Structure formats: structure tokens, C-alpha cells
Ligand SMILES: CC(C)c1ccc(C(=O)O)c(O)c1O
């Protein structure tokens with residue numbers, strides 16, 4: 455069993471690095487932590503970075519998860535290879551690009567690029583956003599899945615993810631006590647479906663709802679409240695069509711052995727307690 459501690463960063467290719475930086479700082483509210491050849495790194499909490507935009511193909515996206523020790527990483531690589539995954543072992547330069555000691559890269563069963571890393575760099579410095587979005591940290595990622603049952607099996611049997619709830623067949627899976635670090639979202643191809651940052655409270659959600667609209671940013675869902683995690687949320691569109699989510703008040707699961715995953719409708723009422731209707735591509739293009 456591959457023991458994942460947490461989701462640690464996303465890497466997104468972009469054809470407009472300057473535009474992506476402008477958006478990440480002025481709209482999303484992240485802080486630039488570093489700039490290196492063809493890449494800009496962003497902080498959202500005390501970690502060295504939780505998002506990287508790099509010059510490249512917007513379809514080139516990766517999500518990283520932290521493992522405990524390098525021995526665990528090597529065992530994970532061997533286990534994935536034994537299951538037929540092609541595993542790339544990161545070079546020193548690639549590790550430096552990611553602020554990690556070691557990492558491996560492979561594709562999950564849908565084809566999402568996944569990195570398993572050890573010792574991602576932390577900083578002693580708190581996060582200080584360019585605008586006051588109220589961000590408290592990077593929290594979870596939505597990954598597209600072409601077969602939710604198959605991919606749930608991968609994350610819960612090859613890795614240590616546990617299903618907190620399901621919307622239709624799509625599981626919300628936790629790695630620690632936070633309700634979910636990985637949300638699978640049915641779609642016809644691989645990709646990051648959304649990137650979530652937690653914010654401090656309702657005021658931040660409502661303030662950002664007005665702020666993003668005033669700045670001609672497309673709101674795709676919300677404000678609303680997820681029946682699953684109980685979090686209040688707002689989804690909006692970023693560079694190259696990426697969906698970003700702010701949420702606040704996400705449920706924590708501390709009664710681990712007692713928690714039973716619950717089943718919700720794959721319909722607007724399963725996604726929002728308040729009746730907001732999603733305007734998210736995956737709902738609209740008939741792919742689900
Ligand atoms: C995958 C979607 C839209 C989703 C559903 C539920 C929650 C939650 O319970 O917090 C999310 O964060 C989601 O992104």
C-alpha cells in the first residue's frame with residue numbers, strides 16, 4: 455500500500471506565462487515565491503510552493519502527493535511498475551525545479567500525470583497574498599476520470615485514499631482528516647478538473663464572488679454549499695480554462711473507523727445545498 459500524506463502542488467503548462475502570473479497574483483491572490491527559467495512558483499501557505507505555471511502545453515498538467523521517506527518512494531515506484539505503470543524517476547534538475555528531494559512520475563489509470571514526492575520544501579515564511587483573498591492554503595484537487603470505479607480502486611487499494619462520500623460514482627477521497635484531498639470527476643479525458651484553495655470564511659467567499667465578477671472573471675458555480683464536505687464554495691475560471699475553487703468550512707473526519715461514506719445524487723442537488731446550478735464544462739458538454 456502506497457501511503458500518501460497529502461496533496462502538495464499542481465504544475466500547469468501555459469502558453470502565456472506572464473498572463474498566468476498576472477491572474478494568479480491579482481485575481482487568485484497567490485504570492486510569487488520564485489521565478490526560474492520558464493516557470494513561476496506560487497505560495498498559498500507556509501510551503502515553498504503549491505502551484506507552478508511553466509511555459510508549455512496547457513494540457514501538460516501534473517498533481518503531486520507527498521510520501522514519507524525515500525524508501526517509501528522507491529517501494530512505490532516498484533509497486534507501480536509491477537502493476538504495469540511506466541515510472542519516471544526525477545533527475546536532480548527536475549527535483550530542483552519542484553523543490554523536492556526525490557520524486558517519481560507516472561500516469562494514473564485515466565492518464566492523469568501524477569508525481570509522488572519526498573521532502574517537499576517548507577519555508578519559515580508565512581504566505582502573504584497579493585490581494586486579500588483570505589486564502590489559508592492549497593487543499594484539494596479535482597482529477598478527471600474516464601472510469602470512476604476503476605480509478606477509485608487505484609487510489610484506495612494501490613494507495614491509501616479512503617472514500618469520504620460519493621456523488622454518483624465519483625468519489626471524494628481523503629488522505630488525512632480533511633474530508634477530501636482528491637475529488638474524481640467523470641470526463642472524457644485526463645486533466646485537472648479544478649484546484650481548491652481554502653479561505654478563512656463566508657466573507658471571503660462573498661467578497662471574492664463580487665471581486666471576480668467585477669474583474670470580468672467567469673463564475674462557474676456558486677456561491678453555494680456542498681452537501682458532502684459542508685464547505686461553502688465558489689468556482690471560477692482561470693488561465694487556459696482551468697477551474698479554481700475557493701471553499702471554507704470543509705468537514706474533518708476524526709472518527710476514522712466509524713465514518714461511513716455517503717451516496718449523493720450526481721445532479722445539482724448533490725453538489726449544492728443552496729440550489730446553485732453548476733456551469734462547469736463537464737456538466738454541459740454531454741460527456742457525463
Ligand atoms: C467535484 C465537485 C464539483 C465537488 C463536489 C464536492 C466538493 C465538496 O464536498 O467540497 C468539492 O470540493 C467539489 O469540488
Ligand SMILES: [Fe+2]
Pocket residue numbers: 594596637648650699
Ligand atoms: Fe472541490
